[in-house]
Amino acid sequence: MYSRLVNTSERLVAATRELLWERGYVGTSPRAIQARAGAGQGSMYHHFAGKHGLALAAVGRSAEELREAAEAVLGGPGTAYQQVRGYLLRERDVLRGCPVGRLAMDPEIVADDALRAPVEETLGWLCDRLAGVIGQGVADGEFDRGLDPEATAAALVAVVQGGYVLARASASPAAFETAVRGALALLGPAAPETAR
Amino acid sequence: MYSRLVNTSERLVAATRELLWERGYVGTSPRAIQARAGAGQGSMYHHFAGKHGLALAAVGRSAEELREAAEAVLGGPGTAYQQVRGYLLRERDVLRGCPVGRLAMDPEIVADDALRAPVEETLGWLCDRLAGVIGQGVADGEFDRGLDPEATAAALVAVVQGGYVLARASASPAAFETAVRGALALLGPAAPETAR
DNA sequence: GTCTATACCCTGATAGAC
DNA sequence: GTCTATCAGGGTATAGAC
Numbered sequence: 001m002y003s004r005l006v007n008t009s010e011r012l013v014a015a016t017r018e019l020l021w022e023r024g025y026v027g028t029s030p031r032a033i034q035a036r037a038g039a040g041q042g043s044m045y046h047h048f049a050g051k052h053g054l055a056l057a058a059v060g061r062s063a064e065e066l067r068e069a070a071e072a073v074l075g076g077p078g079t080a081y082q083q084v085r086g087y088l089l090r091e092r093d094v095l096r097g098c099p100v101g102r103l104a105m106d107p108e109i110v111a112d113d114a115l116r117a118p119v120e121e122t123l124g125w126l127c128d129r130l131a132g133v134i135g136q137g138v139a140d141g142e143f144d145r146g147l148d149p150e151a152t153a154a155a156l157v158a159v160v161q162g163g164y165v166l167a168r169a170s171a172s173p174a175a176f177e178t179a180v181r182g183a184l185a186l187l188g189p190a191a192p193e194t195a196r
Numbered sequence: 197m198y199s200r201l202v203n204t205s206e207r208l209v210a211a212t213r214e215l216l217w218e219r220g221y222v223g224t225s226p227r228a229i230q231a232r233a234g235a236g237q238g239s240m241y242h243h244f245a246g247k248h249g250l251a252l253a254a255v256g257r258s259a260e261e262l263r264e265a266a267e268a269v270l271g272g273p274g275t276a277y278q279q280v281r282g283y284l285l286r287e288r289d290v291l292r293g294c295p296v297g298r299l300a301m302d303p304e305i306v307a308d309d310a311l312r313a314p315v316e317e318t319l320g321w322l323c324d325r326l327a328g329v330i331g332q333g334v335a336d337g338e339f340d341r342g343l344d345p346e347a348t349a350a351a352l353v354a355v356v357q358g359g360y361v362l363a364r365a366s367a368s369p370a371a372f373e374t375a376v377r378g379a380l381a382l383l384g385p386a387a388p389e390t391a392r
Numbered sequence: 393g394t395c396t397a398t399a400c401c402c403t404g405a406t407a408g409a410c
Numbered sequence: 411g412t413c414t415a416t417c418a419g420g421g422t423a424t425a426g427a428c
Binding site: 106 | 220300306315354367378381383
Binding site: 029030031041042045050051 | 420421422423424426
């Protein structure tokens with residue numbers, strides 16, 4: 001496991017990230033983290049201040065990766081519509097859900113400001129970034145002049161987060177794709193040719 | 197607690213429903229259920245076959261209530277747009293999230309077909325019901341003729357589910373309302389007067 | 393840095409008295 | 411129907427040897 005990660009510390013963070021993604025904070029135990037990282041009890045408490053400290057490191061790292069992945073598409077080439085579409089249709093492990101958004105449903109993450117902060121910042125950044133792209137599209141005459149970039153961006157980010165819920169409920173990625181398709185169709189009036 | 201509920205059995209189900217809503221299946225213990233219901237250990241195991249059986253009863257009941265609440269709006273008076281808008285803007289305890297959709301993020305619910313089934317059926321029913329309303333709106337010329345009712349309905353249900361994520365991440369209902377406003381604006385072209 | 397030992401409470405469940 | 415007793419194991423953490 002994690003054979004490429006030489007540091008015990010890095011393996012612990014990687015294991016924690018996976019478990020938080022799969023089971024949330026409430027459902028993740030230090031014991032499970034140690035088992036997945038191949039590290040002992042003493043080793044874990046030497047490197048981190050318990051489950052909470054480990055979660056802080058893990059959440060920070062996941063937040064960072066989400067931004068990089070989003071920026072790769074939203075800062076890429078193409079029209080505003082193509083960038084938005086690229087983000088919505090980017091490859092995702094749909095049935096696993098969002099490693100960051102998932103944490104917002106965990107009662108102990110939401111109750112802890114230090115753990116909630118990176119979640120809030122990341123989703124806030126994503127909405128803002130998307131709003132910027134949409135605003136540019138409006139300025140370019142690509143979208144309807146009356147479109148509110150902030151509200152539209154929030155709706156699109158919500159479609160993605162809610163798409164995961166629909167997909168997991170039906171144990172199939174199809175529901176996610178249907179929701180995204182519906183959102184993109186509403187976002188028009190980009191002509192089908194532009195949509196390529 | 198639950199003073200109106202005379203049956204121990206009913207109090208146990210009510211307590212389980214609340215805890216599943218707040219903490220999910222993974223985060224809910226029989227002990228916590230008993231404490232909230234004001235019931236003893238033996239009492240709980242007399243009425244139900246453990247945590248799993250209790251969860252089955254609780255999820256079924258929550259699913260039923262969600263349908264009733266949705267039907268009250270979607271089957272109510274008004275144009276298709278008004279019905280959809282009524283559903284999206286219906287009063288919600290936004291920071292608590294969706295009592296049914298929330299379960300789709302729980303690893304043990306998703307891994308258990310008996311527990312996942314009511315979640316899938318309820319969200320599926322909701323998408324279908326909303327698609328019916330939208331389809332009627334298209335037939336009435338209220339919405340664009342090219343609108344795909346199923347995909348649009350899925351997108352709107354996803355906006356609600358994802359809106360909860362955004363709201364909880366920022367510890368404020370505002371993000372939910374922004375996302376819903378963005379979605380309704382995209383859904384137009386109902387004129388503002390019609391939107392009343 | 394990593395290990396084992398230990399602590400103390402919680403979890404999910406069963407047994408049997410009342 | 412409800413109670414208390416009990417159980418084997420897990421959750422989270424500390425102590426101290428190596």
